[in-house]
Structures are given as structure tokens and as C-alpha cells.
Amino acid sequence: MPDNVDLPAVNAWTQFGRLLKVVVGRADPTSCHLPVEPACQSEINDPYLAEQIPWPGGQVKHRKSTKLAEAQLQNFCHILESETVQVKSVREAAECGRLVEKRRTEALRSNTKENDARVFQKGRTRTLRTKSMDWSKPVAGPEWSSPSQYCATCPRDTMITLGNTILEATMSKRSRYFEHLACREICLDLWRQDPLRIKFWSAPKPSMSDEMYNPGFWAKTDEERFQSMRSYEFCVNEKEPIFDAADITRVGKDIFVQKSMTTNDSGIMWLKSHFPELRVHALHFPYDLYPSHIDCTFVPLRPPGKDREDGLVLINPERPPLRAELELWSQNGWKMLNAPMPATLDRPAFSQSSYWLSMNLLSLSPSTLVIEEAELPLYNLLSENGFDVITVPMRGMYEFGGAIHCCTWDLQRDDACTDYFP
Template sequence: MQLNSFDEWSPLREAIVGSATNYTSHERELSFDLFFHDNLANDNASRSEWYYPRLSPSGQGQSPASSRLPIKQRYVDELNEDLAGIAQALQSLGVTVHRPMNVDASTSRVQTPAWEASVVPPLNVRDNTLIVGDEIIETPPMIRSRYFETKFLGPVFNEYFRQGARWTVMPRPWMTDASFDLSYARNTAGGPTEPIEDPQQSPYDVGMEMMIDGAQCLRLGRDLVVNIATVNHAMGCDWLERHLEGRFRVHRVHKLSDSHIDSMVLALRPGTLLVRSEAVADKLPEPLRKWDLIVPPEPKHNNFPQYDDDDLILTSPFIDLNVLSTSPDTVLVNEACPELMRKLEQQGFTVVPVRHRHRRLFGGGFHCFTLDTVRDGGAEDYLG
């Protein structure tokens, strides 16, 4: 089928489900700490101070071993089981599922002239790609280890391109320390300390650069709502506005979170939003404040696995708000969240429970792990 995806709820026909094959570690460095700032600061209580060893400039040796935090293999194995379950659930609903290329076990590093880092598999495929109608837009990455992540989606993108899709790559940043706007982290309690006070110079410094993720965008027909927390995001949004002018309207919201919007607010159908709290709606464009709000119950601690002190928590307890709609009345929800399932059923939704155990360790829920490429909807005007 041809690429066509304008919103978050129209009947889903095709989607990409991410891969965690050969996911071995997290690498603590500036871009990682800034991206996960809110949760590193607030959800790892056993760690009193954050520090990252410097990434070595390319050609000057490897990064210090202590910067790489191994992930226990049993978590990766269980994550791969759960990804297979997500794919099976979608297929049972008539959705064609595509999978990215896997990271080969021999590929452990990503390297540019400015830096090197560990490589991350294409798991959270929502992040580095924005689908707008019949166009694939590869967005400029925000984490160094994910710099070439969209290359693993290349075979799927190639096929859509052959079928007529547009395919655009936003400018790629150098991602030196000077590229990042540090103001959000500096002005937020907690979080990484050393990289905020002592960014390192590089011969490749060009000043702040555009960096923005597709998951910062809420798609509503011909409208995009984009979360902006840094100068990097604002520059990326500038690019989107100019590139999409005449086809889509772009609406900015500010500091809903440090980056992604899809664990703060999701549109489940026209006129209905799932929001973390009513306060979130106050920051949305005025027409969206008139939509019905579903506020989920507070997450229960027994909904999550218990982890060891050396396991790095990357998402807040609200990660299960990150659901995936397959139609205006059908939603994939984590089976560990009976309270959320009951809430959605009370609002007339059909809930499809699916297992997803380690979402707090791998930074994503069902919406993050999937990229919808074909839906039935079009460029409707939902905001007036």
C-alpha cells in the first residue's frame, strides 16, 4: 500500500514495530543525559549525583568503560518476546507489520569525525521519523548513539518510496557539546551536573543546531502540535514550518516535557484526548482545550517490575499512557494497567491488552515502539 498517515487514530493498515536485537548497554554521555533529563533526575532515587565520563574525540581512543552501563540479558530477551507479542496483536487486528533491520552483533560503535558512541538498535522507531501524509521525514537525532538509527528502517522506506512516497532527511547535526541548548536542564532541579557546567570545545563546533524527534509531534490531520523545550527543538520546528508550509499548520506548545509529547497527551479519536493531567490541556492550542479529556488513574507501583539499584530507569511511571490506537474505538494498552483499561472501556473504547514488561528500562511504550505508515485518514481540519 502507499504511505498515508495523517493522524493518531484512523484505522491502521500498516506499521513498523521496532527491534531490540543486540541491545547490550546504555552509554552515559551528554546527549543521553540531556534527553532523559527529567527521568534521570527524578526516578533513580538511589543515585544522588549524575556524572558522565567524556566521550573521546574520534581517533583518540574509546570512551571510558565506566560510561557504558550493561543491560541484563534477561531484560532484553523478555523485551524481544514482548515486541513479538505487539506485532502479533497488530496482525490479529488486520495490520500489516514491518520490522527494521537488526543491529549486527559485531556493530558496537557509531562514529563521526566529532565523536563516537555505542550503537542503539531501532527500538523506539517513532522517535527519529515523522510521517506526515505521504511523506517520510527523518528527523535530526537528539542522542548520539542513535545517529544512524533510521538506516535500519531503510528497506521499509525504500519500498514506500518505490510506491510513490516522498522521502526527506532533515539536516544532520554535528552534535558536539556546543550544539546543545543546556537551559532546560540547568533550570530544572536535579539531573546531570558535570556536563551542564563544563561543555567541551571541539574543532567542529558550529553553535546550537536543530534537533527534534518525530515523537514531539501530535498529528491531527492537517495540523501538527509540536512540543518545544529547547532552542534545538525550536530550530527543528522552524524547519518543519517552512518545509510543510501550505500543506500543514504547525502549532507550538512549550515545555510539556523535556522532549516527547506522547506520554503527556495522545489523541484517541476526534474530540477525545488522553492526557496525563488536566494541567496539560491548559498548554495546548485553544481548540484542543474544548476536546473531551480522559485523565488516567495514578500508576500503581505494583504495575511495574522491581529493579536493582544498578538498573537505569529511563521513563516515568506514566509511560503506560503511551498507548497505540488502531481505530477510533480500539486501543492497545499494557496488560499490567487494569485501571487504565477500565477507564478507557468506560469511555466506550475496545481495549486490546498486550504485555510490555520493561518499558521503564528501554524508554518507550506501544506508541514509541511503533511507526504507523498507512492509516485510512486524510488531511482533515480538526482544529477549525
């Protein structure tokens, strides 16, 4: 596959154009547990452990955790950089899945083809890594302080490419205020390569003062939240524009932004006013009580084909989109595909993400996807829908805020500002 030499060094209009260049996060030894703060009440997932110890905060002491996450990130880079890849047979994929949950995957295995292992040419994706920083250092602004930062395993949360523009998100957590600096050198290098075609912007940094947050949010019971869920009021109020980059998904001329714990209406309006060449749409997921980041909820996989093949979006069955907002998609030849339940509902004790990291996949092209190796149900669904599915181990990342999509930030895809919703 020859490179498109005319493409600017920064170019990504979709989630699914052929991926040419990507940043992959880094699990530094100084990575920290997400501190408790107004935007986030971190808690231990394991009820037994939660009774024994408080939320630890500070640097992750168990070095095995950061080592495993970093080893998996390095392995992922190696696979992305490879020209060819060996796709596992369903049998091999099932073997990986068995390590996670024996009975479920054995049942699935008996229903699947077994001998489809093959090597295919996928083309190289160049990888860059985020810079190492000391995440254990306390940080402060004029009106706030945080005992530590977090980590840079998930550049997806802080950075987004919108066409030929690199954009640093505002963020909403104090501990993540400076996280974009792990990508700063990459941004400057790219911008300097082609400053007349590539834009490099930072969205207005919020004050992170107490007034930015709804004080009553965390005191609500789930029952109370359920009562008020259609008001879509979360922990940040509308005082300042707020968004995390991972609440945005790109589909050519249109981008879709989830209203969430980490993105408010003012943030969505800021995007509209600064990207007039794009159509910016808000998306709402009325059954998600704590929405944060669209990439475990609503994942465009491929556009409608010229021969009238449906476009596909992988959706989270526990977080269906607002029906009225789906009309635009169905009118333009897109179908929603329910993700299967994850291979396991278990999460590491200190993970602050949901078990839906199972669907946090990365598209290498409209026909090739990378998923976590244990996710056999997803592997089967995607294979049945005509995708080549590459599997990689990534559960070591679950403790550090994400998985395969979260740990990346795509810089260059072979795509364009196509109108998929004419």
C-alpha cells in the same frame, strides 16, 4: 473490513485512523544502555543500586532483559496481525494488574463489571520489523564520538509519517545519530513502490558539536529549573534545527509539536517551512521540567463525531498543557481527559523514561486502543469512554526507552488530511 485500495502505501494523517501497516521495533541482543552525553545524563533509578555502581553504559549485559523485551514485541506483532482479538474481562485485566500492585487493583476491581470478555473483529494490521544492527559499535562524527549507539526498540523516536511523506528526524543525541538506518530498507522499499505519490525525506542532520547544547543545563537544580521553567530552555539551544519524531502528534491537517529536551523552536520552524500543506502548532507543557516525547503527555484519541460527540485527548495530569494553547481544541469540540495515575510508579533501574509510559498507547482505530496489560485504571477509564481496549504485556520495553506507542511507527492508516480545526 476491506482495504482502501486507493490509499498510497504510505499514508498517515492522524494518530487514530484505522491502522493498516506499522513498523515494530526490535530488541537486539546488542542493545545498549543510553550513553551519557551532552543531550542526556543517564542515571540509575534505584537509589540503592546507584550507590553501588556507576551508570553502566555499553551493551546491556543481562540477556534476560533483551530477551523479555523482544518476546513482548513479537507477541505484540502477533496481536496486531490477528484478524480477531479476545478482549479481556475487567476481572482478567485486574488479574494482570494484581501482578504489579495488588492492593490498588483489588480496590478498583470491586468497582467494575466483571463479565465483559468477548472476541471482536479488529482487522489485520500488517507489521514490519526494524533491521538488526550492532548497537555496541562506537560511532563518531567530525566533532564528536559516542562509545556505543543505543538500540532500535523505538522507531517512533526517529521516524514519522506525515501524510504521504516518510520523514527521518534530526535527533539530538549523538548515540542515536545513525539509528534511522534500522528503518532505511523499509523506507526505500516503500518509496520505490510509488515514488510519485510517496516522499522520502531526511531532515538536516545536526553537527552534534558541543555548541549545539546549553552547557549549564545539567548543572541546574530542580529548584532552579522550576524558577526558569516558563522560558522553555532545555539542553539543546537554537543553533541548529532539532527534533525527535516522537515530539510530533498528528490530527489531520494540523500537527502539534512539543518544545522539549529533544525539539527546539528551530526544529518546529523547519517543519513549518517544509510542510506548507499542514498547519504546524507548537505545544508547551509548563510543568514538565524534562519534557521529551509527546506520547506520554498529550495523546489525541478520537476526533469529534458527526453527532456532536466530543473529540478526546488523553492528557497527563502532572504535565497539563498551556491553557492558552487549549483554546483551539475546546473551540473545535475536543475535550481533555486526565489519565489516571499509573498502576505502579516503579520503573526498572536502568529505565530512562518516566512512569508515564503507562499512557503510551497505540490507536488501532478511533474506537480501539492497545494499552499495557497492568494499567487497569487506564483500562477502566477508556472502557467507560466507549473504547474497545486490548491489553498486551510491554513492561519489558521500559528499560529500552518506551512502551506500546514508542515501539511502533505507523506507515499506513485509513485516514485523510481532514480539517479538525476549521
